[in-house]
Amino acid sequence: MPIICVAVPVPKRQFFEYHHTSALEPGIRVRVPFGPRQLIGVVLDTTEHSQWQSNKIKAIIEVLDSESIFSPVQLKLCQWLSQYYQHPIGDVLHSAMPVSLRKGGSSQPKPVSYLRITEEGQQTSPESLGKARKQQQLLVQLQKGEIRYSSVMSEYASTTVKALVEKGFVSQLERVPSLDTNWLAHLSIGDKPTPNIEQAIAISQITGKIGQYASFLIEGVTGSGKTEVYLQAIESVLSKGQQVLILVPEIGLTPQTVQRFAERFNVPVGILHSNLTDNERLLVWQQSYAGQLPIIIGTRSAIFTPMRNPGMLIVDEEHDASYKQQDGLRYHARDLAVMRAVQENIPLVLGSATPALESLNNALNGKYEHLILNERAGNASHPKQQVLDIRNQPLEFGLAKGIIERIGQHLAQESQVMLFINRRGYAPALVCHTCGHVEECPGCNKPYTLHKQLYKLQCHHCGSAKAIPKRCQSCGGTELGAMGVGTEQLEQGLQQLFPQYKSVRIDSDSARGKNRLNDMLDKINRNEYQILIGTQILSKGHHFPNVTLVVILEVDGALFSADYRAAEHLAQLVTQLAGRAGRAEKPGEMWLQTHDPSHPLLQDLLNNGYSHFARYALLERQQAMLPPHTYQALFRAQSTDARLANQLLIDIATQFSYSKHVQCIGPLPALMEKRQGKFRMQLVLMSNNRGALQHALAHAMPNIEQLPLATKVRWALDVDPQDFM
Numbered sequence: 001m002p003i004i005c006v007a008v009p010v011p012k013r014q015f016f017e018y019h020h021t022s023a024l025e026p027g028i029r030v031r032v033p034f035g036p037r038q039l040i041g042v043v044l045d046t047t048e049h050s051q052w053q054s055n056k057i058k059a060i061i062e063v064l065d066s067e068s069i070f071s072p073v074q075l076k077l078c079q080w081l082s083q084y085y086q087h088p089i090g091d092v093l094h095s096a097m098p099v100s101l102r103k104g105g106s107s108q109p110k111p112v113s114y115l116r117i118t119e120e121g122q123q124t125s126p127e128s129l130g131k132a133r134k135q136q137q138l139l140v141q142l143q144k145g146e147i148r149y150s151s152v153m154s155e156y157a158s159t160t161v162k163a164l165v166e167k168g169f170v171s172q173l174e175r176v177p178s179l180d181t182n183w184l185a186h187l188s189i190g191d192k193p194t195p196n197i198e199q200a201i202a203i204s205q206i207t208g209k210i211g212q213y214a215s216f217l218i219e220g221v222t223g224s225g226k227t228e229v230y231l232q233a234i235e236s237v238l239s240k241g242q243q244v245l246i247l248v249p250e251i252g253l254t255p256q257t258v259q260r261f262a263e264r265f266n267v268p269v270g271i272l273h274s275n276l277t278d279n280e281r282l283l284v285w286q287q288s289y290a291g292q293l294p295i296i297i298g299t300r301s302a303i304f305t306p307m308r309n310p311g312m313l314i315v316d317e318e319h320d321a322s323y324k325q326q327d328g329l330r331y332h333a334r335d336l337a338v339m340r341a342v343q344e345n346i347p348l349v350l351g352s353a354t355p356a357l358e359s360l361n362n363a364l365n366g367k368y369e370h371l372i373l374n375e376r377a378g379n380a381s382h383p384k385q386q387v388l389d390i391r392n393q394p395l396e397f398g399l400a401k402g403i404i405e406r407i408g409q410h411l412a413q414e415s416q417v418m419l420f421i422n423r424r425g426y427a428p429a430l431v432c433h434t435c436g437h438v439e440e441c442p443g444c445n446k447p448y449t450l451h452k453q454l455y456k457l458q459c460h461h462c463g464s465a466k467a468i469p470k471r472c473q474s475c476g477g478t479e480l481g482a483m484g485v486g487t488e489q490l491e492q493g494l495q496q497l498f499p500q501y502k503s504v505r506i507d508s509d510s511a512r513g514k515n516r517l518n519d520m521l522d523k524i525n526r527n528e529y530q531i532l533i534g535t536q537i538l539s540k541g542h543h544f545p546n547v548t549l550v551v552i553l554e555v556d557g558a559l560f561s562a563d564y565r566a567a568e569h570l571a572q573l574v575t576q577l578a579g580r581a582g583r584a585e586k587p588g589e590m591w592l593q594t595h596d597p598s599h600p601l602l603q604d605l606l607n608n609g610y611s612h613f614a615r616y617a618l619l620e621r622q623q624a625m626l627p628p629h630t631y632q633a634l635f636r637a638q639s640t641d642a643r644l645a646n647q648l649l650i651d652i653a654t655q656f657s658y659s660k661h662v663q664c665i666g667p668l669p670a671l672m673e674k675r676q677g678k679f680r681m682q683l684v685l686m687s688n689n690r691g692a693l694q695h696a697l698a699h700a701m702p703n704i705e706q707l708p709l710a711t712k713v714r715w716a717l718d719v720d721p722q723d724f725m
Helices: 073-083 089-095 135-142 149-153 156-167 197-207 226-239 249-267 278-289 298-306 333-344 357-364 401-412 487-497 518-526 555-558 567-579 600-623 643-654 690-705
Strands: 003-007 016-019 029-034 037-047 112-117 172-174 214-218 242-246 269-272 295-298 310-316 347-352 369-373 384-389 418-419 429-432 450-453 456-458 465-467 479-482 503-506 531-534 546-553 589-594 631-639 665-673 679-685 714-719
Touching: 003 029, 003 089, 016 029, 016 369, 016 665, 073 089, 073 333, 073 690, 112 135, 112 149, 135 156, 135 172, 149 156, 156 172, 197 214, 197 369, 214 226, 214 357, 226 242, 226 310, 226 347, 226 369, 242 298, 242 333, 249 269, 249 295, 269 278, 295 298, 298 333, 310 333, 333 347, 357 369, 357 600, 384 487, 384 600, 401 418, 401 487, 401 546, 401 589, 429 450, 456 518, 456 690, 479 487, 487 531, 487 690, 503 518, 546 567, 555 567, 567 600, 589 600, 631 643, 631 665, 631 690, 643 665, 643 679, 665 690, 690 714
Parallel strands: 214 347, 214 369, 242 295, 242 310, 269 295, 310 347, 384 589, 418 531, 418 546, 503 531, 546 589
Antiparallel strands: 003 016, 003 037, 029 037, 112 172, 429 479, 450 456, 456 465, 631 679, 631 714, 665 679
């Protein structure tokens, strides 16, 4: 009887053997017994011989698929992921599947709900609905054709849909969706602008490598038309009947990106992000696997989407930190995209105005083809970037007097202004004026953030919250005041300073909720808001043509961070934010408030631009023996007893003492030493040779898992770490 090697989602770096009546194809899902549980595993291989006694091998309970749900390339990529990130293969394969398949659901398409206009609704005039504006809009949309129910619910309230159903204008039905696999016959190219010289060169270079592996880094200033380069390069791929997978860093970017691609090519576009239901994600996965979707756009995990006829991979804003998974399988989607492009033998395009130093180093060394776009598309000009010294200046709601005047001038010209502060809430701390006591989270030893609108104090590290106290816990005093400025306070202040203009706050508090962010972005583009206030969400590649002034508050903390990547991240943030201004006909400007205007990082960035800064930063990294010139792996350990976490990392370090090519640094406290009541320690491994580091990790991991403290202390390995918090 054949022995089936199965990978199951457990924290064991091995496969498990089971009996079955016949051989099974690799990539098929099976339900297997595992101790007292039943788990969904994936077949890796079939053999005739076992390392165990036959009476100890259990039988497979159920075979869930008639054929592999993974292509040979996907299986190979998952094997690489498991080996490179030192992660259990069963968990890797589990992560590569849609949630519905992980739970043992059918891989066949499921019925989806649609809304369809009735005959009565088709003959009804939208104006007859009176002041029900949303009902009018939905009725107009449905008169053009049926729409998926989930898509309607992302734009309209359930009461709007219910009202039209009760009036008999709309009906709901369920059916298995089907797309025309012959989408190539309907492919048409919409109106497109004539590319400038730099864009034309980039398009020509990329299209010249279709059908073979090549990696391109497009280093284009903000507003230089990188998306247009993607669009025109994709034409050649789609015309051959091949598919394109595009990664974007944020959910908020997908609607505008999808609309632009759908309008240009008149073909179905699949969307993948965390706001979809399990069935919706599975449907896109199935349609892409069947070759029914020519374009798939998604966030980080979309890199696992199978394609029947792969033609090109694109990673937009490739520098963005959200491409790195920070728990479980700690993969980097950009790096996985490189490996997938190699295996699929297709071109990969990375694009950013502020490329990550790793990508830039690869381009400068010739591993990637380097395409540079220095000119903004159309008639847009580069924004002026200036620093304002706020030392000894009185600040009103965190703003200097000169900045308030500039805001007023731009608003008077019917332009929009954007203000960035990387602190949500009303203020970053609540302080007793009598004794100086600061309200702290006991689990993290960090100040609570004050949220006045919600009347609570909240820790932004662990999520714990409590009501705002009326008295100081230390001295009993009643003079408790806010320290510092957050987005909430800035919004209230600007409403007082400019009551005739409407403002909107965009942060993870205000943007929470289904389609809330998209609604706010639509209103911004319709000029319903003139003052935009927000955190890093605002820097993520949004196109606001009427924004002419960007103000950045309180970035000084990043200038003196212990994280060696802080300077890179600050430079990327400042450059991306500056790029939100002056993207159309109107000229733009950016002001950065600082207490250290002569800091070399700021001066280099503002006077020479990100490109010069990045190349100088690469030189600094080389002299300091830091990535991308060396390679790192990070062991994290946390425990309620700091001594146990420290001792485990000491024991781990001894496992690498034999290696001449691997250097251990630590154990050291994490940048945030305590979180949720647990003390956090780190051990950094460094090597000049990636292969040597990988070999040392592979050799040491089995021994590390057997250490006595390994089961008493929570620990994890992060290969190529991006965050040391």
